[in-house]
Amino acid sequence: MPRASAPSKRAPSLKLAPPVARRPTPVALLPQPLIERLLAVAMERGGDFAEVYVERTLTTAVRLEESRIKSAQTGLVQGVGVRVISGGKVGYAFSDDWDESALLRAASTAAMIAQGGGAERSFPVRRAAVPSHYHVSPPLMDVEVSLKTGLLMRADKAARAFDARVKQVNGGYVDQTRRIAVANTHGRYTEDTQDLCRISVMVVAQGKGGEQRTGMYGGGGRVPFSHWDTFSPEDVAREAARQAVATLGAVDCVAGPQTVVLAPGWSGILLHEAVGHGLEADFIRKGTSLFAGKLGEKVASDLVTIIDDGTVSSGRGSINIDDEGNPGERKVLIENGVLKGYLYDSLNAQLMGQRSTGSGRRESFKHLPLPRMTNTFLAPGDHAPEDILKEVKRGLYCATFGGGQVDITNGNFVFEVSEAYQIEDGKLGRPVKNATLIGVGPEALKNVSRVGCDPMPDPGMGICGKNGQSMPVGVGLPTVRIDNITVGGTKVA
Template sequence: MSEEPIEQFEFDVEDVTPVLADTMSGADDGELFLETAVSESLVFDDGRLKSASFDSNRGFGLRCVAGEAFGYAHSSDPTLDAVKRAAETASAVKRGHAGVLAPPPAGTNRKLYDAVDPVAHPAFDTKVKLLQEIDAYCRTKDASVVQVSASIAGAKRNISIIRADGDIKTDIRPLVRLNVQVTVERDGRRETGSAGAGGRAEFDRWIAPDAWKPLADEALRIARVNLDAVDAPAGVFDVVLGPGWPAVLLHEAVGHGLEGDFNRKGTSAFAGRMSQQVAAKGVTVIDDGTMEKRRGSLTIDDEGTPTERTVLIEDGILTGYMQDRMNARLMGHKPTGNGRRQSYAHPPMPRMTNTYMLAGNHKREEMLESLKDGIYAVNFGGGQVDITSGKFVFQCTEAYRVKDGKVVAPVKGATLIGDGPTALTRIEMIGDDFEMDPGVGACGKAGQGVPVGVGQPSLKISGLTVGGAGS
């Protein structure tokens, strides 16, 4: 694949800029987004290669913005005629509108990841061999293992963003992920554990045994823990969250509410609360798209704006929102590099990148010791969130009952129920053990999915509702 997406289309910048200039005349903003992408996924399940898929696509999306509305048209046809037809559709939104076209975003020489192709390298046979080794390792390590599922996925996206004045921004984005799931059985009872890792890098760092064995060991550890788990209690408990991946609760219950579009429209629980106390003292939440090789990082966003480290909440005070270009203009703010889209077939919108809470000064042991009767939630699975209210329900995949400061037993079926704005104010202790997640996050919004990162230290939150079948 060429390193320049424009070369995969049957026109060049000089051909298309007159079309864009006519399309954007009288508009407030807009761009032509070009994308070429390849992806590959392999799943090794129950001792054999269960599936292998490869996908290649190419297309463009043309957006014209007028006030609070935009016209969008996309096509997989790589011709100039297709762009002209798309322009007729997208430009309809500006009828009766007399805007001034916004200048293009500033450029950047920063590179957060290398222009590698994880689909082309390493070879297919090497990837299959890796999955076979993981399967054999898990089965050999513990006789209780009855099933192993290992998967590997890689992708490379090349994008170009062209504006009416001929300004062009490009980015080459690799993305990889390795997952291991293990099922164990004892006395007729089966339980499962899983672990994964990934980022914007080549596969080489995960193919070495010292990289993938810890993932297999972690999946096996969680499965063993779940074999001993008892039904989770139901009621209101103080809860200690583990570091790293449990920040998915922060991402869903708080992060979406800090995206610019929800606040501009007044549908977020945080709308109109800028400069107000929205969280406990000591709570600082950041969205940072500039972390090297992280899953949620981007050199530029999908509008061409360089990503930033945006402080959203500082010491409990709401200080910022995540913005794309359109919402930033309408709110009188500046773009923060959070304009993201799933592919050329989707318009951009404000989205998170890597969202995390900074560390405090408490020890995790201190938090656990402070629980008279509580829950220690180490890992999370799926969840549901209402953006307007911030209400959430999250299922724990690894959790423990704590009594009188002692971890007494693992529990299964625990769900955490609450709302993000209230949970933020009930944070009593913030740990000194900050971690980012291992690189497995994906975020959905308005039918679009994008890779993201999350992170946090251990946290103690008082008075969360726990759903469970035990007592």
């Protein structure tokens, strides 16, 4: 993602994956006859639908502090979840014990949601082909841990060499090789291997009078370990250090309505939170989203087209199949300001008379699937980014966002801007501190007055939380101008 005071390396542009050779099919996680037996037991009380979800995930996590590796851990999580649906009711049980008797007990427990007396039936399944939007070779689990710790040591060295004012460097590396299998009583059986890795660096710089500022940067995706040859830990560390040093001497942010320009890339997190969650089908079905019942209506500026795309090549949020076994899809949610669609998992799709959009995702076998985003981005416009900035006489340039929150029921959002600059007569001015953006999602979309021709995904560091479940996601947008948005600050104009 670019920054206000110095350029940084761009992440690869959003594009569909080219055809790739499939890796040899590994040994099945569970024998197919056992999966079919679990489905039969799950339906023994007469449910409408049953599903078996199998997962085996190997994770490596490394942490660096004070120029030393503080921890390096590898862990295995595996288990089986069984879901039964009867009308609008859902029964779910899981087991991390792979003994057949334990798995059958889980299936029988899930079946109790249906109180009928169904006749004994069989549910044969057939393996379905899945698309390939990522291919990681060798699997990340096969890479030596020493190479992973080495990335963080390199990052620490580069950050400290960047500027003498860098006083503290913390780093983290995490990867996982996740294998899943999903089978259901519709006869569908799918498998996928999902490798994912990410590196992050936090830098604290100290200026005059003991002032301290923090910079954070990172990225990754469903990419092989060789990704770090081009998106290097040195680049990550220098960008984190640049952010921290660049904002030393920041002035207090002026509060009040302003014109805001968003930097391309990670600024898409604003779109994800303020708009994306409100388009998820569970909130729509319950009528708790501000976007419920507005299909076909104008909800944003003509310049706004929002897409959720699970098929982005090697994207952090990309999926060959979702956690219900359905293929990932590219979905146009808002087109030229008009609301076109929602994000559906299988359950909410069925209850609403729709079809799944491949949006059913779950954190692990211990969790039920929910409608979730994958890679969500704003389509590019035709304005040159430099012209967008030149047109603003006074305003705020938001280079990097921190945390934020949104109320789905009314669309109200608040976001911390961790790196921001004054705009004065079309040019970047001094850095500002304590800036927040405050507004209502649909109103902010209607006030989008310029969309740049410089689309950019984030570098691959998004984590989305919902109902206690965390999922990897991608975001992105080009340079965007939003008029008359409320800026929170500590100085009155």
